[in-house]
Amino acid sequence: MTLWLDPTPVVVPISYQPLGLEALAAQALVRRGLTSLESARSFLDPAQYIPALPAELPGLTTAADRVADAIRLREAICVWGDFDVDGQTATTILVATLHDLGADVTYHIPVRADESHGVNIPHLAPIIDQGARLILTCDTGISAQEAVAYARSRGVDFVITDHHDLPPDLPQAVAVTNPKLLPPAHPLAGLPGVGVAYKLAEELYARFGRVDECEKHLDLVALGIVADLALLTGETRYLLQRGLSVLRRAERLGLKTIMEIADLKPANLTEEHIGFSLAPRLNAIGRLSDANPVVELLTTNDQTRARLLSVQLEGFNSQRQLLTSQVYRAAEEKLRSDPSLLTGSVIVLSQPTWPAGVIGITASRLVERYHRPVIIFSTPHGESARGSARSVAGLNITAAIAAQKDLLLGFGGHPMAAGLSLVAAEIPAFTRRLFVTIDQMSLEAQLPEPSLDLDAWLSLKDVSLDLAVALGKLAPYGPGNQSLILAIRNLTLVNSSALGWKSDHLMLTVADKDGCTGQVFWWNGNPEELPDTGAVFDLAFHLRTTDFRGDARVQLEFIDYRITDRPPVEVESRRFEIIDYRQSPNPLKTLETLRAADSGILIWAEADDRIELGGLDRNHLHETDKLAIWTTPASPDLFRFALATVKPRTIYLFAVSPSVDLPESYLHRLAGLVKFTINQRQGHVPLSELASATAHREVTVRFGLEWLVAAGHITLEVNADDLLISPGSQPANPILQHELLTALEGLLSETSAYRLYFTRMSISQLQ
Numbered sequence: 001m002t003l004w005l006d007p008t009p010v011v012v013p014i015s016y017q018p019l020g021l022e023a024l025a026a027q028a029l030v031r032r033g034l035t036s037l038e039s040a041r042s043f044l045d046p047a048q049y050i051p052a053l054p055a056e057l058p059g060l061t062t063a064a065d066r067v068a069d070a071i072r073l074r075e076a077i078c079v080w081g082d083f084d085v086d087g088q089t090a091t092t093i094l095v096a097t098l099h100d101l102g103a104d105v106t107y108h109i110p111v112r113a114d115e116s117h118g119v120n121i122p123h124l125a126p127i128i129d130q131g132a133r134l135i136l137t138c139d140t141g142i143s144a145q146e147a148v149a150y151a152r153s154r155g156v157d158f159v160i161t162d163h164h165d166l167p168p169d170l171p172q173a174v175a176v177t178n179p180k181l182l183p184p185a186h187p188l189a190g191l192p193g194v195g196v197a198y199k200l201a202e203e204l205y206a207r208f209g210r211v212d213e214c215e216k217h218l219d220l221v222a223l224g225i226v227a228d229l230a231l232l233t234g235e236t237r238y239l240l241q242r243g244l245s246v247l248r249r250a251e252r253l254g255l256k257t258i259m260e261i262a263d264l265k266p267a268n269l270t271e272e273h274i275g276f277s278l279a280p281r282l283n284a285i286g287r288l289s290d291a292n293p294v295v296e297l298l299t300t301n302d303q304t305r306a307r308l309l310s311v312q313l314e315g316f317n318s319q320r321q322l323l324t325s326q327v328y329r330a331a332e333e334k335l336r337s338d339p340s341l342l343t344g345s346v347i348v349l350s351q352p353t354w355p356a357g358v359i360g361i362t363a364s365r366l367v368e369r370y371h372r373p374v375i376i377f378s379t380p381h382g383e384s385a386r387g388s389a390r391s392v393a394g395l396n397i398t399a400a401i402a403a404q405k406d407l408l409l410g411f412g413g414h415p416m417a418a419g420l421s422l423v424a425a426e427i428p429a430f431t432r433r434l435f436v437t438i439d440q441m442s443l444e445a446q447l448p449e450p451s452l453d454l455d456a457w458l459s460l461k462d463v464s465l466d467l468a469v470a471l472g473k474l475a476p477y478g479p480g481n482q483s484l485i486l487a488i489r490n491l492t493l494v495n496s497s498a499l500g501w502k503s504d505h506l507m508l509t510v511a512d513k514d515g516c517t518g519q520v521f522w523w524n525g526n527p528e529e530l531p532d533t534g535a536v537f538d539l540a541f542h543l544r545t546t547d548f549r550g551d552a553r554v555q556l557e558f559i560d561y562r563i564t565d566r567p568p569v570e571v572e573s574r575r576f577e578i579i580d581y582r583q584s585p586n587p588l589k590t591l592e593t594l595r596a597a598d599s600g601i602l603i604w605a606e607a608d609d610r611i612e613l614g615g616l617d618r619n620h621l622h623e624t625d626k627l628a629i630w631t632t633p634a635s636p637d638l639f640r641f642a643l644a645t646v647k648p649r650t651i652y653l654f655a656v657s658p659s660v661d662l663p664e665s666y667l668h669r670l671a672g673l674v675k676f677t678i679n680q681r682q683g684h685v686p687l688s689e690l691a692s693a694t695a696h697r698e699v700t701v702r703f704g705l706e707w708l709v710a711a712g713h714i715t716l717e718v719n720a721d722d723l724l725i726s727p728g729s730q731p732a733n734p735i736l737q738h739e740l741l742t743a744l745e746g747l748l749s750e751t752s753a754y755r756l757y758f759t760r761m762s763i764s765q766l767q
Contacts, residue, residue, distance in 0.1 A: 002371070002560055003451040004487070004540065016040060022470035024456055028484055029474070031455070044473060046241040052188050054203040057196065059177035063159045064203040066174045067136060071103040071204075075133040079107040080119055082139040082193070083286030085227030085279050089220040090138035090161075090197035092298040096217065097201040099299075101208050106132070109291045112357060113735055116386070117412060117419060119147035128156050137161060139193025142178055143412055145171045161196045165398055165414050187234030190480070194224025195239060218243040219252055220298065226271050227279035229416075231480040240476050244269065254297040257310040258282075268547050271476035281313045284320035287357030289735050318718070319706050319736065323358045323743050325504065326699060330354070330746060331362055331376065342370065345438045346400075348431045350377035350385065350424075353746030355739045360388035360417070365524065371450035373397050373438060375420075377427060380742070384409055385424040391416050394445050395438065403437045404430050452540055452560060455484040460491075460516040465554045468545045483542045485559060488512070491539050493531045506530075508558070510539065522558035534567035576643075578651045578763050587654050591628060594652060598626065604642060605630040606695040607658045607669075617692035621645045628652040632755040634697050639758070653766070655759050658695040661752040663745055669694055670704045674714060674725055683725045690723070700747045703740055710736040 010030040012023070015037040019026070034040045042049040055061050070077050077098060081091030091107055098105040108127060110116065115123055118140055124147055127135070134157050137144070141160040148158045148171040158173035166180050177196060182189045191199070198214070198221050205214045222243025230236050250256040250266035255278070259266055262277050285291050297309040331349055335341050341349065347366060354362075356378040363374040367390045375397075377387040391397035396415040405411065407430050411420035422430060477483040494509040494517060506525035511517045520541060522528070531537045540559040545552050584590045591613070595601055602624045605615030609631055616622075618638065627648035632655040633639040660666050673693055677685045690705075691698045705723070708714045712732040717724040 002562075003449050004538070004560075004562065005451050005453050007454050007456055013037070019044070021473065022467065024467070024484070025471055025474055028455055028471075032481065043237070046238050049238045051238060052186075052235055054199040054206075056182075056186070057177050057179060057188055057191075057199055058181040059175045060161075060200060060203060063161065063175035063177050063200060064207065066134065066157060066159050067098075067200070067204060068207050070134045071098065071101050071208075074104050076131045077103055077105045077134045077136055078127050078132040079105060080124075080135055080137045080140065081107065081109045082117060083109050083112050083291040084139075085282045085286075086193045086224040087139040088282055088286065088291055088294045089224035089227075089298070090194040092295050093194065093197045093201050093217045093220050094136060094138055095295055096299055097204055097214070100210070100213065101204060107292070107295055109286075109295070111290045111292075111735075112286060113739075116410075116421070119144040121147055121150050124150065128154050132156060134159065138197045139163065141171070141173075142176070143167045143171070145169065147171075148173050161193070161200055163191055163193050163196055164412065190231040190233055190236045192224055192228040192230040192236070194221050194228070195230070195236060198239065215242070216246070216251070219246040219255060222247055222271075223255075223274055223278060223282070226274040226476075226478065227283065229479050232476065232478045233480045237476070237481065240271065240478075244271065244476060247274075252298065253301055253303065253306045254299070254310065257303075257306040258297075258313065261310050261314050265547065271478060272544070275478075280320065281317045284316040285313055287320055288316050288323075288355075288739055289733065315709070316736070319710075319740065320358060322699065322702055322706060323355050323739065324361045326703070326743050326747055327351075327354050327358055327362045327376075328365055330750065331366060333750075344435050345442055346373040346375065346434060348375045348377075348427070348434070350379050350387075350427055351746070352379045352381055353742050353749065354378045355742055356386045356388075357739060359386075360390065360419075363388050363390040366390075367392060373400075375401075375434075377424075379424045379427070383424075384421050385427060387420045387422075389413070389418040389420065392450075395441055400434060400437045400441060404433050407433070452485055454487050454540065457487050457489065460488060460510075460512050460518045461514075463488075463518060463543065463554060463556065465545065465552060468543045468554045469552075471543055472545055483544075485540055486543055487538055487540045489538050490536055490564065492534065492536055496530055498526050506558075518556060520556045520558050525558060531561060531563060532567060535563055536565035537561045537563050576648050576651055578653055578766055580653050580763060582653055582655050582759055584654070587630075587656060591630065591652075591654065594628065600624065601626045601628050601652065602646060602648075603628045603630055604646075606692050607631065607660060609656070609658065610692070618642065619686075619688050619692055623647050625649045626652070628654060630654045630656055631695055632657040632758050634695060634700075634751045635754055638697065655755075657755045657759065660694055660696070661748050661755070663741065663748060666694065666696070666700075666744075666748060667704060667707065670701065671708065671713070674705070674708065677725055678714075678727065683723075685723050685725065686721045687718075687723055688721055696751060697747070700744070700751065703744045703747060707737060707740040707744060710740055 010027050012026045012030055013035060016026050019040060029040050034043050079091055079094045081087040091109055095105055095107050135151060136159045138161050140162055142162040142164050151158055160173045160176045162178050170176050179189050179191045202214045205211060221239050225236055225240045248266050248269050258281060264273055264277060282294060293309055300306050334349055359376040359378055363376045366374040373391045373395060375387050375389040377385045379385040389397045398413040398418040401411050401418050401420055407422055407426045409421040413419055471484055491510040491512055494511050496506050496508045499505040499507055504524050504526055506522040508520040508522060509517060510520055539561050542557040544555045544557055546555040581587060581590050603613055603615035605613045606617045610617050615630060621642055624646060625648060627646045660669050673690055677683055687698050687701060690701045705716055709716050710733045712728045712730055714728050715726045
């Protein structure tokens, strides 16, 4: 239960008057500790902020000395980055800077599936063999003791730029620069990897007499800051403000192309567009494949190449969304089926079929929902388990994991997030010990209950575009400068509707006692529990401005609700009679006998059975009194949909499971349907039709189609339910095929398990 805390009264200084701020915005600045006119001005206007010198970062001067020498001597430099957006953008900045200054430079971003994070010797050795004399890291390397020692044994220098937590002993590199070496209050202390890379680039440009040229890279800095959830204080906020201005000019061809495909208007770009649109597209390729092409995309001046790479990113992002949705739903199902998993101080889940590339996203969503640390493991058979951890404020999850290091093969991260690996058989012992550690840490830290610190109570009539614009002056928002939390009392829910092609989001219409109504957007709100009809509740929300067809509009974004008055509970009566034929020795003969006696029975059948029995699939069901369920439903949602559509008084239950639940048979059938669609229907087919023709869920069809795309067999265009399928034109991507097949196996297993459950559950459970 989240505790709602009323706004803390504050007094706005008289000196604030020249700022011309709306009262609520001025109060928010005071709550953020900005009590002088000078601090408020530098917060609001980057032109009023005095940036720190690069040399204030420990080790940066020595790092710049070594890199500058390498440039002048034409020594081969390899920039070693990381596959997330912070690492991609940091790599791009350093590579572009070194190119500008005449360096002999190459780069390497680890492939997640093969290398994981960090600097590994098997991939470092060939780079040294090819002549590299200096390895320059960004967003990684702070724990690369073995790799640095190996390079030194071969006469190769290391310069490390990173921002992750410091190990007990730093690597013996020529230079190590990391903002964690600074006092926490220093304006550079919160820089992410891309910020450190930018400061090094700034120093290098200055040394070569090209001081102003570094500013062209600020767009990349903005991407990395938002994607890495960096604390938006001091220099980090300043760099993001400057970077957003550069992004809005859309001068970098690769980013301009991504924005066009994503239907983003550069002039109106905000940190939200980075966080929800640009960063996920860049992150997707690092999670599912090889992120090295991103550096080319962000540096190319070739329009054709930029378009091709951007389209590939779009495909990876679509697949990442599918994978994330599948893993999140499966994780929630685990928690629903085994409530004991929610009784401890940390949630630990594992599954062989969950792709390692998206478990971190799922962990983040579970933290948001359950307000406790989460660790999710991918445990493929025959391989070590790989985990992603996310935490809550005040609890250092990396420190908690480090306390179990004798069980681990490797780990690393920062207080709010970490990655780890271990032998899968050790997960139970790791979990037991982790519970003890986190319980002790929570006790020592005296972590408070989850709470919402409200900034103001409003009424629906107070919500306006003018107010949203006024509060927007405090942006960019993010960690360290959260968007204001506003609240309205005594609302009722008028209606709700699902949004998004997976129906993951909700649009709520709410009303107050005076009849005033408003709409509230709830990210990932489906299938969360909604207030009952007639219930009175308070609503907490963020207030934003949004663009729709070029027009600025106000948008309320859901945070939380609390019921203040519930309507009387109505007991639902039994809805239908079920006649059970699941154990019939000859179900087909039984069905024929029923039809001979009553021709009005509607038969729900899918896949080949639909034609053979003359039945109707899910897309053609209609209201009638008698329903025969021949094909076992693929999911409980589909079963509920059929009942809600037909509204039967009598159900004849057969539940014959189709033989398409194994990956090979499923893909064979789907490929046949796709071939027919291309040859006979010019490639056009509704997604819902393919789902009923395979007797599976639509999400399973999407994964199957994406596997065919990754195999190079087809190309796919999606417009809501409508698909356009064409013969393949791209080479196969084996890494992506493997990830998608793993996810597809998980989906098919879930459906198979539900079908088995459906054939065995009691009549009372079905009702």
